[in-house]
Amino acid sequence: MHTEPVSASFVVWGNAWLTGHAGLDDAVDEVEAAAGPQVLAGPGGDVPLRHALAELRVEGLTEFRLALPAPGDPLGLAGPPGFTSAAVDAGQAVLAVLPGIPGRCLGLVPAEDRRGSSYVGLRWTSYDASRTLPYTPSLPEAEHALTLAMRDTADVLAGLDAATVPPSELTKLRRDDKGLAPGYPARAHRVAALTARLSLVLKLASEDRGLTAAQVAARADALRHLDHAVRRARVAACNSILESVPDARS
Numbered sequence: 001m002h003t004e005p006v007s008a009s010f011v012v013w014g015n016a017w018l019t020g021h022a023g024l025d026d027a028v029d030e031v032e033a034a035a036g037p038q039v040l041a042g043p044g045g046d047v048p049l050r051h052a053l054a055e056l057r058v059e060g061l062t063e064f065r066l067a068l069p070a071p072g073d074p075l076g077l078a079g080p081p082g083f084t085s086a087a088v089d090a091g092q093a094v095l096a097v098l099p100g101i102p103g104r105c106l107g108l109v110p111a112e113d114r115r116g117s118s119y120v121g122l123r124w125t126s127y128d129a130s131r132t133l134p135y136t137p138s139l140p141e142a143e144h145a146l147t148l149a150m151r152d153t154a155d156v157l158a159g160l161d162a163a164t165v166p167p168s169e170l171t172k173l174r175r176d177d178k179g180l181a182p183g184y185p186a187r188a189h190r191v192a193a194l195t196a197r198l199s200l201v202l203k204l205a206s207e208d209r210g211l212t213a214a215q216v217a218a219r220a221d222a223l224r225h226l227d228h229a230v231r232r233a234r235v236a237a238c239n240s241i242l243e244s245v246p247d248a249r250s
Contacts, residue, residue, distance in 0.1 A: 006031070006035040007067070007110060008068075008092075009030065009034045010110075011239070013030045014064040014094075015063060018061065019241060024050055028050040037049075037122075038123070039123050040052035041126065060100050063096075066094065066239060067093040071088060076235055077134055078129070080130060083109070086107075094108040094109075095129055105128075106126050107128070111124075136235050139188060140187075142191070142235070149225055149226050156218060156222035157219065179192060184241050187240075202223055205223060
């Protein structure tokens, strides 16, 4: 069971490539291993992901940032409306930053790409994104908030007898979890692994367990609080490699 959004994989391996910790071929192989073959839609037709990234690098691409928005919570987004709407609908997006003069930022949104009876991959649609990058929490801030949310949510779910996660599911997730890409700090690897496990908890804890209407409402509030913290922690972990490299926009 893969709990990590493909945009997160895109960002961590894309940044590992841009910071010299991985080659382009290795980075694209890792991203496509999680979600199948991928293309970037363009005016002249679809371009294979590795070719599109190489072209963006020539244009001055310096970094990728993760967005994990939800309705009413545009985490990682700063507009404009067309890009924001598409990203919220998808629940994820990637910001590709190309500084310089005049500089620009592209918003990449994934969608399933089916062709015929057997081909299943992803198509990334590019949008013009705001050059003003949105505020996202630092890794220490996000980890602290996640710890508090875990405690509060556990208390609520324990009272509802709705917190049980089959050990076999968590064991399988530990086998599947490859962590972040090379170049990320140890703290980011730890936080990312925790968000992967908590994503599974969110999924399993939301399943119907014969609760009353009041219990369902209490559970929904608790899980919403935890989801809010998990998304911020995942964004912070995936963007954390940028905190240790020079800011190309300065």
